[in-house]
Structure formats: structure tokens, C-alpha cells
Amino acid sequence: xxxxxxxxxxxxxxxxxxxxxxxxxxxxxxxxxxxxxxxxxxxxxxxxxxxxxxxxxxxxxxxxxxxxxxxxxxxxxxxxxxxxxxxxxxxxxxxxxxxxxxxxxxxxxxxxxxxxxxxxxxxxxxxxxxxxxxxxxxxxxxxxxxxxxxxxxxxxxxxxxxxxxxxxxxxxxxxxxxxxxxxxxxxxxxxxxxxxxxxxxxxxxxxxxxxxxxxxxxxxxxxxxxxxxxxxxxxxxxxxxxxxxxxxxxxxxxxxxxxxxxxxxxxxxxxxxxxxxxxxxxxxxxxxxxxxxxxxxxxxxxxxxxxxxxxxxxxxxxxxxxxxxxxxxxxxxxxxxxxxxxxxxxxxxxxxxxxxxxxxxxxxxxxxxxxxxxxxxxxxxxxxxxxxxxxxxxxxxxxxxxxxxxxxxxxxxxxxxxxxxxxxxxxxxxxxxxxxxxxxxxxxxxxxxxxxxxxxxxxxxxxxxxxxxxxxxxxxxxxxxxxxxxxxxxx
Numbered sequence: 159x160x161x162x163x164x165x166x167x168x169x170x171x172x173x174x175x176x177x178x179x180x181x182x183x184x185x186x187x188x189x190x191x192x193x194x195x196x197x198x199x200x201x202x203x204x205x206x207x208x209x210x211x212x213x214x215x216x217x218x219x220x221x222x223x224x225x226x227x228x229x230x231x232x233x234x235x236x237x238x239x240x241x242x243x244x245x246x247x248x249x250x251x252x253x254x255x256x257x258x259x260x261x262x263x264x265x266x267x268x269x270x271x272x273x274x275x276x277x278x279x280x281x282x283x284x285x286x287x288x289x290x291x292x293x294x295x296x297x298x299x300x301x302x303x304x305x306x307x308x309x310x311x312x313x314x315x316x317x318x319x320x321x322x323x324x325x326x327x328x329x330x331x332x333x334x335x336x337x338x339x340x341x342x343x344x345x346x347x348x349x350x351x352x353x354x355x356x357x358x359x360x361x362x363x364x365x366x367x368x369x370x371x372x373x374x375x376x377x378x379x380x381x382x383x384x385x386x387x388x389x390x391x392x393x394x395x396x397x398x399x400x401x402x403x404x405x406x407x408x409x410x411x412x413x414x415x416x417x418x419x420x421x422x423x424x425x426x427x428x429x430x431x432x433x434x435x436x437x438x439x440x441x442x443x444x445x446x447x448x449x450x451x452x453x454x455x456x457x458x459x460x461x462x463x464x465x466x467x468x469x470x471x472x473x474x475x476x477x478x479x480x481x482x483x484x485x486x487x488x489x490x491x492x493x494x495x496x497x498x499x500x501x502x503x504x505x506x507x508x509x510x511x512x513x514x515x516x517x518x519x520x521x522x523x524x525x526x527x528x529x530x531x532x533x534x535x536x537x538x539x540x541x542x543x544x545x546x547x548x549x550x551x552x553x554x555x556x557x558x559x560x561x562x563x564x565x566x567x568x569x570x571x572x573x574x575x576x577x578x579x580x581x582x583x584x585x586x587x588x589x590x591x592x593x594x595x596x597x598x599x600x601x602x603x604x605x606x607x608x609x610x611x612x613x614x615x616x617x618x619x620x621x622x623x624x625x626x627x628x629x630x631x632x633x634x635x636x637x638x639x640x641x642x643x644x645x646x647x648x649x
């Protein structure tokens with residue numbers, strides 16, 4: 159436990175200005191992150207968190223300052239979200255406080271300020287066309303109203319009892335790929351002598367379903383059934399470089415590499431079939447796993463075309479590669495194009511808080527997230543549910559104290575009993591540069607969980623908790639502070 163990297167601990171200070179109608183005018187944030195005994199990934203975590211610290215909102219005046227410091231603690235490293243969960247917690251909590259000060263609904267405040275296509279970020283990057291922030295807010299609007307009604311009814315039933323119910327909302331954005339760096343990925347696609355298509359990629363499969371998604375992309379490009387694709391991943395003898403499995407990058411970047419390789423193979427097979435059928439290549443259409451001349455009805459399977467190509471010495475193994483367009487963030491000016499595009503999301507949480515013990519239970523979470531085209535809905539749903547479970551632990555229970563905690567169970571990871579009911583909304587607007595419009599889904603849904611939960615705790619009790627995790631002792635301290643200030647829980 160002592161020797162493995164942990165998520166970076168952050169201390170953050172935010173100041174936010176707005177007009178009376180809720181339009182943001184200025185935001186200042188100072189970030190201090192703990193690197194531990196070694197720097198490892200701290201520069202990258204600091205850069206990403208600084209880029210995303212002001213949230214997915216238009217604001218004309220932004221100042222973000224950050225520093226990473228060494229301490230005599232275990233080194234911090236790469237953890238799901240890479241700095242985004244920490245700054246999102248601060249920014250989204252701050253927005254709720256601003257909404258309360260202005261007398262606005264928290265959802266309306268976010269709708270008023272949410273980014274759209276063509277908006278300019280504080281780094282001076284101009285956002286592209288696929289900015290689905292408003293779509294994710296609309297995606298949770300019905301759930302927000304329904305869960306708010308559930309909370310009000312539960313509080314009326316509870317009366318003067320110890321449980322208070324509340325609903326919170328939080329939004330996020332997450333840049334795809336490594337920040338301002340090359341993200342090159344390569345792949346081979348080959349029609350083997352067994353007349354099956356083989357995909358070779360260096361992607362590290364860590365449970366995200368990469369093998370399935372890459373096979374689906376190759377099958378779609380070649381017009382073949384999924385079960386005719388064989389995938390080999392992470393074999394240093396056979397597979398080319400696909401770079402790290404990080405930053406929600408593999409579906410988009412390695413998916414494009416596979417697609418381009420499959421496209422080149424398809425065109426060779428098309429040329430071979432055209433020679434056999436004595437027609438121009440452009441006259442052939444893909445249909446039912448083969449190539450058809452619609453004028454005559456004659457057709458060839460891809461296996462038959464491959465046999466001909468093999469006899470004629472036409473290549474049946476092709477390499478695809480893809481990299482995203484970025485520009486490093488300037489240390490002097492803070493400007494640059496850190497990511498080619500972002501994924502967006504909004505979550506609503508319904509919680510109940512025991513005012514006598516400080517216990518928080520997350521009952522329901524509604525999550526609307528933008529993934530571009532969803533290649534595999536079942537896999538994405540699994541990512542969303544797993545991310546939300548992880549976010550519950552980050553918000554309420556998980557904590558590592560150096561020198562005191564020796565085993566994972568000491569850190570109080572959530573169990574299946576802690577996982578809330580999850581309502582999923584997948585916002586699908588194709589990203590023009592993605593494989594069939596796909597973005598990525600590995601990290602973004604974990605990012606807004608904690609602020610949604612803690613904003614719900616505040617809605618239920620008036621208690622603002624700024625230190626994570628919000629274990630019962632911290633919740634009780636916040637409740638006592640509220641009681642001392644004379645707050646009366648809303649019914």
C-alpha cells in the first residue's frame with residue numbers, strides 16, 4: 159500500500175463572479191497538489207486539472223494558478239480522471255454556492271453558462287462542433303425534477319425524523335488523449351490464409367472492452383459479421399505500438415488506426431474482386447459480407463476475393479495509424495490546444511442523510527453523458543455504472559492515511575450494497591474525426607459523481623462539505639456548524 163501510487167490530494171481556492179442573472183463574469187482558482195516523494199505524473203495531472211479547472215462554462219475572465227509540491231508521503235500517480243475529479247468537485251460545489259447566493263436553480267445556472275460549439279476556452283482553444291454540454295443538461299432535466307419531487311415527499315413523510323433527503327447536480331468535461339502531446343497509435347489488419355480477418359493492436363485491455371470495440375470497428379469497415387474478426391492485443395511480438403491505455407483515448411485513436419487499416423484492406427479486396435468480375439472497382443458494393451456488382455447481380459465473398467489477391471501478389475496485411483492534433487500548453491502564457499475535443503456530462507444524485515450519525519446514502523443517480531457514437535452500448539453502460547460506483551467511494555468512504563493503512567479494506571472501498579440505482583442517458587452526436595463518430599468513455603462518468611452527491615447533501619441539510627471523503631464524522635462536523643449558524647432544514 160505504501161509503495162503504490164495514489165490519487166493526488168488537492169487543496170483548492172476558488173473565487174467566482176457573476177451578474178445578477180447568473181452570467182459568469184470571472185473565475186479565479188488556485189490549485190496546490192501533493193506529488194508525494196517523487197514527481198511521477200504530477201506535471202501532467204497539474205496541467206490537465208488547470209485546463210479543466212474553470213469547468214465547461216463560458217467565462218470571459220479566468221485566472222488559474224497551480225503548483226505541485228513534494229511531501230514525505232507515497233508518490234501520487236495516474237488515477238482515473240487524472241486531476242479532473244478534484245477540480246470538478248471544487249468548481250461544481252462553487253457553482254451551487256453561487257446559485258444559492260443568486261437565488262437561482264442550480265440547473266438553470268449551468269444552462270445559462272454552458273459551452274457551445276465555437277466558444278473559446280481560457281487557453282484560447284476554440285471548441286469544435288461537437289460540444290454536447292447543453293444536451294447532457296437536457297438529458298437529466300426530467301430526472302432532476304422527478305428526483306427533487308421524491309426528496310420533497312420523503313422529507314414530508316419523515317417530518318421531524320433524522321433522515322433528510324436532497325438532490326444535487328454536477329456537470330463535467332474531459333479532454334480526450336494525453337495533454338498537448340502526441341497520441342500516435344498503430345494497428346495491423348490482415349486477411350489471413352484461413353480467410354479470417356485478424357486485427358493486431360498494442361492496446362492494453364484492462365477490462366474496458368477494447369478487443370470487442372476494435373473488432374466491431376473492423377467488421378463495420380469491411381462489411382463482415384463481428385464473429386469473423388479475430389483480435390490480438392498487447393503482444394509485443396505481433397502488435398504495433400498503441401501507446402498508453404489512458405485518457406479515454408483507445409476507442410477513438412486506436413479505433414481510427416484499425417479503421418484505416420481495414421479500409422486499405424477493403425480497397426485491395428475490392429480491386430481484386432473487380433478484376434475477377436471484369437468491372438470497375440467503384441461499381442462494386444459491399445453486401446452481406448461480400449462484394450456485389452448491382453448491374454449484373456454477380457458477387458464474390460471477401461474470402462474469394464482474398465484468394466485471388468493472394469495469387470496475384472496483392473497485399474492483404476495493412477497498417478493503419480492515427481494521431482490527434484494538439485498543441486502543448488505554454489508555460490508562459492497558459493495557451494495551447496490541449497485536446498482535440500472534449501466529452502461532456504451531467505449527473506443528478508438523490509441522497510439521504512442521517513442528521514444524528516452523519517451517514518450518507520446515495521439512493522439514485524441519473525447520468526447523461528456525451529460519447530459521440532456509442533460503438534458498444536452494453537460496454538459503455540458498464541463503464542458508466544462502474545464509474546459511478548467508484549465515484550461513490552471517492553465521495554464518501556475511500557481514504558488512505560500513510561503509516562496507518564496497510565490493506566485495501568482499511569481504505570473502505572464501496573461494496574455492491576453502496577451502489578445506487580443508476581439511470582443512464584447516452585447522448586449520441588457523432589464526432590467527425592472519430593471511428594464512425596466515436597469519442598471515448600473510460601473516465602468521464604466518474605468525474606462529476608462526488609460534487610453531485612455533496613451538492614445533494616447540502617440541499618438536504620444545508621451542510622457544505624469541502625473535504626473528501628465525506629465520512630460520517632466530517633458530515634456531523636458540518637451539520638453542527640450549520641446548527642450553530644441557525645440553519646433550518648428545508649421541507
